[in-house]
Amino acid sequence: NIPLTIPEMNLPYTTLTTPPLKDFSLWEKTGLKEFLKTTKQSFDLNIRAQYKKNKDKNPIVVPLGVFYEFVDSFDRHFEKVRKNALDFLIKSYNEAKVKFDKYKAEKSLNKLPRTFQIPGYTIPIVNVEVSSFTIEMLAFSHVIPKAISTPRVTILGSGFSVPSYRLELELPNLHVPTNLFKLSLPDFKKLSAVDNIFIPAMGNITYDFSFKSSVITLNTNAGLYNQSDIVAHFLSSSSSVIDALQYKLEGTSSLTRKRGLKLAAALSLSNKFVEGSHDSTISLTKKNMEASVTTTAKVQVPILRMNFKQELNGNTKSKPTVLSTIELKYDFNSSKLRFTAKGAVDHKLSLESLTSYFSIESSTKGDVKGSVLSLGYSGTIVNEAS
Numbered sequence: 456n457i458p459l460t461i462p463e464m465n466l467p468y469t470t471l472t473t474p475p476l477k478d479f480s481l482w483e484k485t486g487l488k489e490f491l492k493t494t495k496q497s498f499d500l501n502i503r504a505q506y507k508k509n510k511d512k513n514p515i516v517v518p519l520g521v522f523y524e525f526v527d528s529f530d531r532h533f534e535k536v537r538k539n540a541l542d543f544l545i546k547s548y549n550e551a552k553v554k555f556d557k558y559k560a561e562k563s564l565n566k567l568p569r570t571f572q573i574p575g576y577t578i579p580i581v582n583v584e585v586s587s588f589t590i591e592m593l594a595f596s597h598v599i600p601k602a603i604s605t606p607r608v609t610i611l612g613s614g615f616s617v618p619s620y621r622l623e624l625e626l627p628n629l630h631v632p633t634n635l636f637k638l639s640l641p642d643f644k645k646l647s648a649v650d651n652i653f654i655p656a657m658g659n660i661t662y663d664f665s666f667k668s669s670v671i672t673l674n675t676n677a678g679l680y681n682q683s684d685i686v687a688h689f690l691s692s693s694s695s696v697i698d699a700l701q702y703k704l705e706g707t708s709s710l711t712r713k714r715g716l717k718l719a720a721a722l723s724l725s726n727k728f729v730e731g732s733h734d735s736t737i738s739l740t741k742k743n744m745e746a747s748v749t750t751t752a753k754v755q756v757p758i759l760r761m762n763f764k765q766e767l768n769g770n771t772k773s774k775p776t777v778l779s780t781i782e783l784k785y786d787f788n789s790s791k792l793r794f795t796a797k798g799a800v801d802h803k804l805s806l807e808s809l810t811s812y813f814s815i816e817s818s819t820k821g822d823v824k825g826s827v828l829s830l831g832y833s834g835t836i837v838n839e840a841s
Contacts, residue, residue: 498668509658509681514651575606582611586619657681671695685710702726715740728756745770761785777806787825798823816841 461476575587588606602623609616657679664675675691692703703725711717715738722733731752738745752763762784769777781802788795800821807814819838826832 498666501663501665503661503663505661507659507661509656511656512653513656514653517652573606577611584609584611588619670697671700684712698727729754743770743772745772758789759785759787775806775808777804779804793828794825796823796825798825814841 458478458480459476460478461473463475464473465471466473569592571590571592573588573590575585577584586607586609589604590600591602592600602621605620605622607616607619659678659680661678662676664673666673671693672695673691673693675689677689678687680686680688687706687708689706690704693701695701704723706720706722708720709718711719717736717738719736720733721735722731724731729752731750733748733750735748736746746767746769748765748767750763750765752761754761762782764782765780767777767779769775779802781800783800785799786797798821800819802819803817805814805816817838817840819836821836822834824831824833
């Protein structure tokens with residue numbers, strides 16, 4: 456509890472000055488001493504999260520039969536392609552070798568080989584002289600050369616040279632290893648009884664939080680439970696020396712999977728100034744769908760008192776039907792604003808539908824009475840439609 460003293464200061468780039476503050480006590484001026492015993496405060500904080508495994512497992516169907524059929528068809532296709540490729544390679548090579556050998560044996564005058572001669576040239580700057588060289592082609596082919604004479608390369612002024620060589624083409628006998636005809640893909644062993652993959656089911660998750668001090672105590676619990684039904688629960692509450700800080704908030708949601716699907720949710724809040732609740736249920740079966748929603752709220756503050764209620768129900772048992780009701784009551788009174796208002800509103804809506812027609816009925820009733828600046832006013836509204 457040390458008083459604060461702040462001198463008068465000029466704000467930069469402006470002509471404004473802040474007022475001086477002398478011996479200002481946060482402990483006394485803010486009212487902390489009214490509900491705190493001492494300026495030294497302590498608190499306890501606990502947080503705990505836990506996950507508990509579930510022994511159940513959920514199966515996921517895996518269509519491995521289709522995968523096995525694909526592997527078998529690919530293996531058969533590979534064997535066919537392997538045989539055709541080797542046969543084509545051997546046949547093409549043998550045909551080329553027969554033509555080549557026949558040409559060498561005949562050496563006929565009307566099938567003289569074609570010879571191409573590339574003239575020599577000199578590469579400037581580096582003084583490299585390349586002599587002319589020839590390429591002798593086979594008489595029956597424009598692609599396969601019979602012999603090639605490489606050029607003579609001489610570096611002028613150095614006495615270094617690379618002599619010319621003559622290279623002649625000879626097609627050897629092609630020997631295809633017999634193991635190539637036996638080449639196959641690795642064996643694929645089919646696994647037994649693996650049509651399903653089992654994944655562990657979700658377990659239970661819980662969370663606890665607590666905070667304790669001399670002013671307020673706060674407890675919060677949350678959990679997600681996966682048993683026969685999936686349930687989520689939330690609870691938070693507080694206790695305090697200040698009534699406005701006391702509250703209780705609780706929520707529950709569940710999913711039931713027996714005889715269809717049923718989703719239910721509930722939420723409630725209680726406080727000195729605000730109270731409310733919400734309940735909703737949705738049920739789905741093969742022949743019917745049903746839903747209901749109920750919401751209530753209550754507000755109690757010094758200038759406003761209000762009650763609100765809303766209900767919504769629907770089902771498709773004999774025919775699709777929806778029924779909705781809204782009720783609102785309020786009382787507003789502010790002496791500072793010199794304004795008062797008190798009234799109520801009721802609204803009802805009904806909807807029925809068949810294959811050939813549908814009907815709607817709606818009614819609204821409301822009234823208000825109050826005053827503004829000591830001048831009274833009132834009003835009423837009634838509306839019905841079908």
